[in-house]
Structures are given as structure tokens and as C-alpha cells.
Amino acid sequence: MSDDNKEIVVIGHHNPDTDAITAALVYADFLRRMNLNAKAYRLGDLNNETKFVLKTIGIEEPEMLPDNMPEGTQVALVDHNESQQSMKNLKKMNVTHVVDHHKLGDLTTSEPVYLRFEPVGCTGTILTKLFHEHNLDIDQTTAFLLISGILSDTLHFRSPTTTDDDRKIVEYLYPLTKIDNLESYVKKLFEAKSDLTGFSTKKILLLGYKTFHFNDEH
Template identity: 40%
Template sequence: MEKELVFGHQNPDTDAIGTAIAYSYLQNKRGFNTEAVALGKANDETAFALAKFGFKEPRVIKTAANEVDKVMLVDHNEPQQSVADIDQVEVTHVVDHHRIMNFNTTMPLFYLAEPVGCTSTIMWKLYQQYGVEIPQNIAGIMLSAIISDTLLLKSPTTTADDHEAVKALAKIAGVDYEQYGLEELKAGTNIAGKSEHELINLDAKSFDLAGKKVRVAQINVVDLPEAMERKEAFLQAMRTVSEAEHYDLFMLLITNVLDSDSTALVIGSGEAQQAFEQAFGPVKDAEISLPGVVSRKKQVVPQLTGAFK
């Protein structure tokens, strides 16, 4: 059987990388020939989880068509978030928990999307459906993905399925998910050693909202006031990237993982900023407090989509 690559979105997080690893293992057990790869280097949190459960970081690819004819996608479906030459390969499988947008194929495919907190929760159910035993290390990386995406089950995206998956996977992985979860989340909050440019691109996604090019980035911290000391430097980095990439709006969501509150820095054209304020309220000095907002997928993008329309 010809080889297929399995990967998550650009600027990968723990779900994008962890679920790619888990899906590749599952598909290989089912007779496919796959390799889990990544569309970017693992962040600190993901690197912590990979090391904890004995994985090497997947190799990073820029293009896929030079290697394979077919690919499998996890944790995304929008072309602008995928590999650069996604239009030159056949997508055979998608497992995702995001909205479906601008996604078209010429051939039938396996497509599974569920409104749960993490793609690895769907993957956990797929293992049960196909009767494939989950190894300890695979359980660990899937658990890590769910902890990451749901902020240790505190995000409003969290469902009953996520709770059930976390408990089951933690048992297989042999860890206390609450203790390990705090360690994992804290591992991803060290921003002191990174430049503002690195941080605003670490976990960022682009969206086409009613013809406007919108960039939403997010960083997790445990000390919000310390992060906000770098406000002007963040804004300058955002302006530089926006000018180069022609973004109509750039939003940086700075989330305190301990209290589940966020502050957003926002820059953009007058029309785009007006749409943002319609969704979230007045922005003062390029800053707005967003108590309880932690999820880009559920608490940011849908609201912006409605406002831009």
C-alpha cells in the first residue's frame, strides 16, 4: 500500500501533533502505511508531553506532494491552515473538532468531525470502534492533547466525552491526570526566553471572515501582569506581521491558565476593528479584558464570524 502522511495544522499544538501520532498508529494497525509528521516545530508544552511518554518529535515538512500522493488530516480542515501544497495531494481522511470551512475534495473520503474539546477524544473513540488496544505511550500523548485543548477540562469546549476519555487514558498511561495536567500546562507558559515575534506565531491561525483576512494568536501564561509588561513590543510585532501579510485584523489572546481569564491585544483597520468591538466590546489602547474567555474555537472565532457578516 502506498504511503500516506498524517499531520495536523500549521503552528502545531499538542492536539495537532499528538493526534497525528495516535492516528498514524491506529491506521497502521488497520493495514495502512502512514507516517505522522508535523507542519512546524513542537512548542514547549508539546515537547514536554512527547518527552514524558518517550516520543521523538515528528519530522517537520513544508510540502507533501514531493513525497506522497495522499494525506490524512487531523485537528484541521481549512486549506490555509494546512500544508502549503494541500491542493496537490488527495485528502483521504479527516478527523477534526473544528468548523468546516473552504474544504472541497474531488474524491470521496472518510470525514469524522465532532463538537468535542479535542480531536484526541474522537481518536479515543475510534480506537474503541475498531477494537485496537491503546499502548501506554499513545494513551499518554492523547491524554496530553485533551488536557491541552480543554485547559485541564476547564474550557467551555469540554464535553462529557472529554471527561470520560481523560479518565480512561490516564489509567492506561499510569498517571494522575490532575497532577500531570498542571505540570504539562505550566511547561507551555514559559515565555521569558522567546521573542515577541516567536510568541505571536507560536499558536496562531488565519481565517477568512467575509473577505477579511483575520489572524488570531494565543499564548498561555501563569503571570498575566508580567506578560502585559511586553505589550508595546507585542503590538509592534503584530503590526510588522500584519503589514507583511496584509491582515485586516490581528488579535493576540493572552490566557492565564490558572484562572481561565484572558486579555486581548488587537490591531486592525477601522472596519475590522469595528467588527471586533461589535463582538467583544470597546478596545482601549489596543487592549481589552476578556474574563472567562479561553477558547479560540468556541469563544472567539464564532463571535468574530458573526460580527464580520
């Protein structure tokens, strides 16, 4: 359970993709609108696609989360729930919220926690539903972040994980983003996704990389 006055650290996974970053930014905003003290951070350098998204809408990238966070720090996880994919010493932190669209991992908590899992193509789809369920308006910036994460994670609906919910949410968000032409924006988004300028061979290999735990093996 969360302490309303203590900051909730909102993070996506290591080697963050666009969904991890946009979801952290949007969910931190959602929690603040729920009168909680929340701030988005990142667990790695941004890829060029995510940089393109944030630059286009005029948002600064989240701060890098320091390695020396004190034990008991309140943490909200988005787009992941495996400790190997998350911050250092996660098991010593106070995880208060998890919003994800992946399989349930190894996460355990000592106190009750808010969990929201759905088998959809993107965390942004779930977050859009949360805004609706709480009767919260979605402004242009939020809509832009959400639609970018969904289009990226579902590969513009070509990913096998895409659901009808993802398609319906994009259809709903599109007018709110004030994007002139969605197809043109998707083309620019994917051009940025494929731009590996400035990345070392190691970083290229680690783009979107996640660690999973299977039968006590990595």
C-alpha cells in the first residue's frame, strides 16, 4: 500500500522501448491525478524512436533512476513485472502498483499491491482504459504518448499480440492527438525505430532486450 506523501517512482524495464517510457510518463500523470506523489524515471538510454516521440510532442526525457535508491522506496512498475528486468534491489523496495500486458513473473510483495494485467498488445491500451474508468480527460500530449506506444509495440497492428482493444483504442485516441495523417506518422515513427545512429554494437543487440526467469534459470 502507498503512502500518499512519499514519492512513487514509476518505471518501465531496462533497455526501455517506447511503450516502457510513454507508459511511465502517462501512469505517473495518472497517479498524480489520483492525488498521489508520482514521478516517471527511466532505466536506460532511450532508443531513437522514443527520442523522436518525445521531441515531436515537446517533452523532456525522464531522469535516469539512481542506483542507490533507499530501501522501502515506493515503486510502480509499467510494461514489466520481472525483477530481472527492473531496478536494482527491487525486492527491497515497496512495490505499490503494477500495470502490464506480459505474463506474470517472479514478483512478490510483502503488502497488498494494485495490479492491472490484460492480454493486450501494449501497456498504453490498459492505461487508456484506466483514464476512461476514472472519468479523466485525455489531453493531446497524453493521447500522443499513448498512441505512439501502442503503434510501436503492436508494429501498427502487425504484431501477433495485437487485439481488437488495441485497434479500438488507437481509433479513439487518433483525433485527440491532432496528428494530421496517421499513416505518415507511423512511417516516421518506424524510420526512427530503425535508425541505429549513435548506438554501439552491444547497445544494438540489447535494444528491447529483456531477461526472463524460467525454472530458476535465466
